[in-house]
Amino acid sequence: MNIGDAEVPGLDQALLPLAFFNEGEFERFQLAIASPRRFLLNKNAIKQMAADLGRDEETVGYLLSALGLLQNRFQQSSGEKEFVRAKQTLVEIIDSQADLFDGADVASRLAKRLDILLEYSPEFSRYVKAARISRGFLANATGFSTFVDLRANFSDTDAISDPGELDGFSIVIQCRLRTVDAEGKDQSVTFQVNEEVIDEMIEALMRATSKVAVIKAEATKISEVL
Numbered sequence: 001m002n003i004g005d006a007e008v009p010g011l012d013q014a015l016l017p018l019a020f021f022n023e024g025e026f027e028r029f030q031l032a033i034a035s036p037r038r039f040l041l042n043k044n045a046i047k048q049m050a051a052d053l054g055r056d057e058e059t060v061g062y063l064l065s066a067l068g069l070l071q072n073r074f075q076q077s078s079g080e081k082e083f084v085r086a087k088q089t090l091v092e093i094i095d096s097q098a099d100l101f102d103g104a105d106v107a108s109r110l111a112k113r114l115d116i117l118l119e120y121s122p123e124f125s126r127y128v129k130a131a132r133i134s135r136g137f138l139a140n141a142t143g144f145s146t147f148v149d150l151r152a153n154f155s156d157t158d159a160i161s162d163p164g165e166l167d168g169f170s171i172v173i174q175c176r177l178r179t180v181d182a183e184g185k186d187q188s189v190t191f192q193v194n195e196e197v198i199d200e201m202i203e204a205l206m207r208a209t210s211k212v213a214v215i216k217a218e219a220t221k222i223s224e225v226l
Contacts, residue, residue: 071121139181
């Protein structure tokens with residue numbers, strides 16, 4: 001399927017689930033994307049939306065990605081009139097290609113819903129720009145997970161057949177930090193920490209959270225003055 005002069009493989013199938021929402025599900029979907037970030041939801045929000053709609057996270061994630069791609073492409077046009085023109089072209093293409101969308105009724109429903117969802121939004125452009133500035137050029141953390149277990153501690157022995165006495169257990173905490181770089185490449189770093197370091201990490205994150213709260217409060221005051 002094409003967007004302007006660019007072909008986007010799989011776009012039609014990613015958008016298709018939108019046509020099969022009932023009216024109540026479609027209304028809840030609209031409410032969930034009613035913010036400046038529009039379709040660019042985080043993992044927790046996607047998980048919540050999937051549960052609310054009774055769909056799997058992968059399907060909802062692909063749908064939001066496809067809608068976000070369209071919104072961003074159309075938003076890069078020279079203004080609202082160009083956005084509306086690009087959207088109308090897409091709606092007409094979908095409405096005329098029933099064979100790609102399980103029949104004329106499905107294609108028509110999908111076209112109408114895209115016409116409703118894709119709206120010119122200066123707030124979205126500001127959000128995308130702010131997110132890009134926030135990401136910068138360094139790798140950004142996208143996820144964090146831990147694995148905690150016990151390792152047996154045996155006394156030393158020279159006999160191969162003698163495992164030694166079980167002296168106790170040691171707590172082992174492994175952490176994995178997932179990141180994505182400026183080019184979209186996923187990476188992960190796995191490391192091991194003890195309980196003392198975990199406490200230090202928690203304290204450092206709490207301090208960072210407090211600093212963010214102060215900055216947000218001051219930024220709000222500055223914007224009010226300006």
